[in-house]
Amino acid sequence: MVGMHTGHDMSGHGGHDMAGMHTGHDMSGHGGHDMAGMHGGHAHHVAQFRRLFWIMLVIAVPVVAFSPMFASLIGYSLPHDGPVTWISPVLGTVMFVWGGRPFLTGAWQEIRARAPGMMLLIGLAITVAFVASWGASLGLLDHELDFWWELALLVVIMLLGHWIEMRAIMQSSSALDSLASLLPDTAERVEGDRIVEVAPDALRVGDVVVVRPGATVPADGRIVDGRADLDESIVTGESVPVERGVGDRVVAGTVATDSGLRVEVTATGDDTALAGIRRLVAEAQSSPSRAQRLADTAAGWLFWFALGSAVVTAIVWSLVGQPDDAVVRTITVLVIACPHALGLAIPLVVSIATERAARGGVLVTDRLALERMRDVDAVLMDKTGTLTRGEPAVIEVATVDGQDRDRVLAIAAAAEQDSEHPLARAIVRAAQEHELEVPASSGFTSSPAEGVRATVDGHTVAVGGPALLATAGASELPVADEWRPTGAIILHVLEDGRPVGALRLADEIRPESREAVDALHALGLQVVMITGDAQAVADAVAEQLGIDRVFAGVRPEDKSAKVTQLQQEGRVVAMVGDGVNDAPALATADVGIAIGAGSDVAIASAGVVLASSDPRSVLSVVELSRATYRKMTQNLWWAAGYNLLSVPLAAGVLAPIGFVLPMSVGAILMSLSTVVVALNAQLLRRLDLSPAASVKRILGR
Structure with a gap:
């Protein structure tokens, strides 16, 4: 709506330029990652771990059943010699080589990359158990070190954990494939x-x-x-x-x-909005994250913590004269300390969050922006196209004495119905919204200086600005003096050369904008409006919406300076704009939120893109950011805290009072922590991110 009230030529409505009122952004050129391959990789891993899990589970049954240690625990006897004694070692070796291969390969990659983590810990644990068990089976070590059944359980449980992890990650990416599957087959x-x-x-x-x-x-x-x-x-x-x-x-x-x-x-194809949305979500799911880096760092520290604990455990138990227990405790420590849950804690939460966001029309193109959104305390919103529709609408109809408002609007619409001008469309749309019967017209003519003329019901009807009144020698209606300070476009309707009414047109405020501002206030955020319009126009909109602060008359190139001004005041700023001349400001803000519909959704300078034009969607971003942070924090505390508490128990610190944590229980508890983290992340799926749901939660409406 820039220039709507600046006095430029409007081609047919004498005095108001609507050109360039609302240009869109083509998303086809937006770079991104191919999600098909990414999702294919997840599907491959899911199938791999699922197949391995079931095969290893079947093999594990005889390994456990014919393990002497397991038999003594349960209370049944096995032959002490003969072929039966080799069932567990032989099948256990198969499990170590085949079932343990993904972990051993991952461990080797971590060693080569000099980045120790969860795979190295798993690989180390099963390797130590494997070597110790063969030593016991061959009589080289104490028979108490026969860990075949623990090794079998460890491999099976780890495969189950990885299957759950990969399936959860794939499900969180499935929104992308569901986007593709929305297209018809023909x-x-x-x-x-x-x-x-x-x-x-x-x-x-x-x-x-x-x-x-x-x-x-289809397209x-x-x-x-x-x-x-x-x-x-x-x-x-x-x-x-x-x-x-x-x-x-x-x-x-x-x-x-x-x-x-x-x-x-x-x-078609990659140029459609759907393809663009898939690219944006794919970028979000592959973009870096401060929280993820924190989790990776924690996993690295946990490796050294586990290794140090294992060394101390081995030394202490050996010094107290129990070398066999030293091996058992050391292996248990290595199993318990596996940071499997920690590695899953952050990526799963962020992956589910971006998927939920996409389903709610919120496209996260930069995970850092999503994390930062929870700290935002000022939301700077562009007026045109964000708080308003960015197109003119008939706000009010005034008439001279004796004239009916509906009739004035109907004959104005009749005169304008052959025009493609934005103001003409606004007048016709207003008549339709009021369900008026628009009479037929003929003899339509348009003059860039004056406006339009047509014959309606035998009368000459003209609609236009000041030049039209001057030509007709008529005066404008007194109400025009009240409308003018608000920056409204004023068109008069003349019938047979005499004014019968006037129309007040202005950029229409979105009905959702008031709710959006109220809810942002309820969340404790300051709402600031920025616009290139005159102060009077801006103040009129701000008063209607309850906006805290207004920057008016701001040129597009100066918008980013206003963002910087707010930041210098100590505020964390989210800038919301429709992308028209807003790119520098979106990039300067702590969080850039582009608001636009359909295929206009790719704006490179924004970290978050709202697929709808509903300003209430900003609330969804705030809620999602806060909910995501809560889940990340909960998962990090659970995963890391669990390891820090259980490693000493596995090392045997309570052995003096008779409590020793069995290795098998350690493996089960470790996998249980992974399941807890996964289930906690899944709770994010219950968050309804539609604008209406966000308003209801915040305002109770």
Whole structure:
């Protein structure tokens, strides 16, 4: 709406330039990572660990059953010689080589990279158990060191843990594949008088496709025929269908719920909004994270803690004259200290968070931005296109004495209905919203200086600005003096040369904006508005919305300076803009949030992109950031705290009072911690991130 009230030529409405009011951003050029390969990798790992787990579980049964140590624990006897004594060693070796291979390979990679972590600890534990068990089986070591059954349990439990981990990670990536699966298998393309079924991949820009009731839109496009309620939840996160008609854009993957459409294709394949969303989420899931780096550092420290504890355990138990117990305790320490849960704690939370966000219409392109959002205390919102729709709307109708408001609006719409001008469309739309019967018109003419003229019900109706009144020798309505300070566009309606009414048009405030501002206040955040409009216009909007602070008359290139000003005041700033001239400010802010719909969703300078134009979606980002941080903290405390407490128990610090933690129990407890971390992260899936749900949680509405 920049220039809406600045006095530039408006081509047909004398005095107001609406050009460039709301330009979009094409997402097709946005770089990203191919998620197909990434997800394929997860699927491969899931299948690998699932297959290995079941095979090893079957092999583990005889290994455990024919283990002398297990038999003595349960209370049954086994032959002391013969082929039976070799069942556990032989099958145990198979388990170590085959079932343990993923861990041994991972351990070797960590050694080569000089980055000790969880795989090295697992590899070390099963290797020590394997060597000790063969020593016992061959009579070289005490028979108490027969750990075949513990080795079998360890391999099986570790495989189960990794299977759970990989499956959880794959499920969190599944939103991306569900995006792809939203596209229909076939599309109906219009070819002359025929309708031909083709694959969506075969569609080209300019093709016209038929979308039947209940069918899915196969590619981004523009409606050329028909009107339907479209389920756009995959793009906006909102489940309420939105009415779309001729000229409106539609996005691949959305569903025509009630009637059919004809759509001209404007983007296909990688250029569609759906493909762009997949790229954005893929980038988010591969972007670095401070919390992840913290977890990696913790895993490295835990390795040295475990290794040091194992060495001390071995020395102490050997010094007290129990070398066999020293081996048992050392192995148990190495098993307990495995940072499996720690390695899962952060990536799983962030992965689920980005997936939940994508389903709620919040696309996280930078994980650091998501983490930073919880610290934000000032939200700077661009007025045009963010708090307002970025397009004119009829706000008020005034009439001269004796004239009916509905009739004035109806005849104005009749005169304007052949015009493609933004103001003309706003007038026609207002008449439709008021369900007025718009009469037919003829003889339509348009003058860049004056406005439009047409014959309506035998009368000459003209709609225009000051030049129109001057030509007709008429005066403007007194109400114009009240409207002008707010920066409104004022058009007069003349019938047979006499003024019958006036229309006040302005950039329409989004109905959701007030709720968004109220909820941000409830969260303890300051709301600041920035706009290139005059102070009077900005103040009028700020007063309606309850905004704390206003920066008005700001040129696009100066917006980033205002962000810096707030930061210098000690505030952590989130900048929300629709991307039009907002890129520098979005990049300067602590968190840049781009608000835009459909295919306009890729704005490189923003860390978070809102797929819908609903400003309440900002609340979802704040809530998601805070919830994600809580889960990360809980998981880190559980994973690291569990290890720090259990390692001393495994080392035998309570042995003097008769408590020694068995190795098998240690392995089970360690895997249990992994399951707890995974389940805790899964609780994030219960968070409904739709704008309406966020408002309800915060304001109770």
